Amino acid sequence: MENDKVTSPSSSSSAEKKKEKVGMVNKTLKGMSDLIQYLPTGTVFLFQTLNPIFTIAGHCTEINEILTGIFLAFCATSCVFSCFTDSYVGSDALIHYGIATFDGLWPAPNSDNIDISKYKITLGDVVDALCSLIVFAVIAILDPNTTNCFYPEFGVFQKVLVVILPAVVGFFASTVFNFFPKKRHGIGRIPACYS
Template identity: 55%
Template sequence: MAENKDTQPSSFNDKTFSGVGNLIKLLPTGTVFIFQFLNPVLTNNGRCSIINKYMTGIFLALFGFSCCFSCFTDSYKGPDGVIHYGIVTVKGLWLSTNVEGVDLSKYKLRFGDFVHAFFPLIVFGVVALLDPNTVHCFYPAFESTEKVLMMVLPPVIGAISGTVFALFPCNRHGIGCP
């Protein structure tokens, strides 16, 4: 009976850490970090000219694409012992090199891939578009009129996304995932 008590918390801890691992794996932390690092430069600390607006818009689009694209990649360990990365397609995993003797059709695109791509995009969008420098640059009147929305929306979107990732973990091990 003492062994059962010891294994229950361990199993719970394993599930908890697994859920947190899935959350870290899927949220666009690297993309958000790079955006937070470059955003003050791109927006001129919120005092944008037309060039700053175009550059920031281009980087927002590129970083948003980065958040989604990573959800459509996967990897496997080949017969040669090397990890191969590829892009998930309707027919299976597409690789830049041919690997013989491996069934890549089991890596087919699924509905869950789109769900797992949508939520990181939304998280990044909320964090990036409600950043003070971005707000000052693109829509300065919004900050004074919608302060409550700017304070409440990021944690709510984060909690919803975190719950989805914890309840429906992704089994893809794409580019950037261990």
């Protein structure tokens, strides 16, 4: 005798909703993983770790909205700032870091064999910074805690964004980064000549 499991309409409806929710989460994570490669790892880790704390897992009070806004601005600034950092190997065989400026690397290299003019800010740096900012904004907007904090009634529209936005921004960012490849070895990246 076989045990046939009979499911009620309400349990199958509940299972379909659960399956749909899991599918949305999978799409969100896939889209975010494609985008996240364009951002500084430390900033993303900081955002993923502290955002649920600042937003109280998406249930913000007014003060939490302010703190979350400040935190998001800090993370966005970090993404942009990292696009203008670079490193070089000095004559002492150590890695030195600096900030790219219109004149070269600041602080000026303390090595005789370094041409600081090759470290000037270029159009590619500005485009890279703008794309990094856009990618971070998309990741922040698609984060459920941020969305629930600032836009709690955003649920239906979020489903459309989760499906479309990561693909569109990922394609845009990939295309732009192919035209303007990142040449800097900023903080946390080892210069190619050192490895």
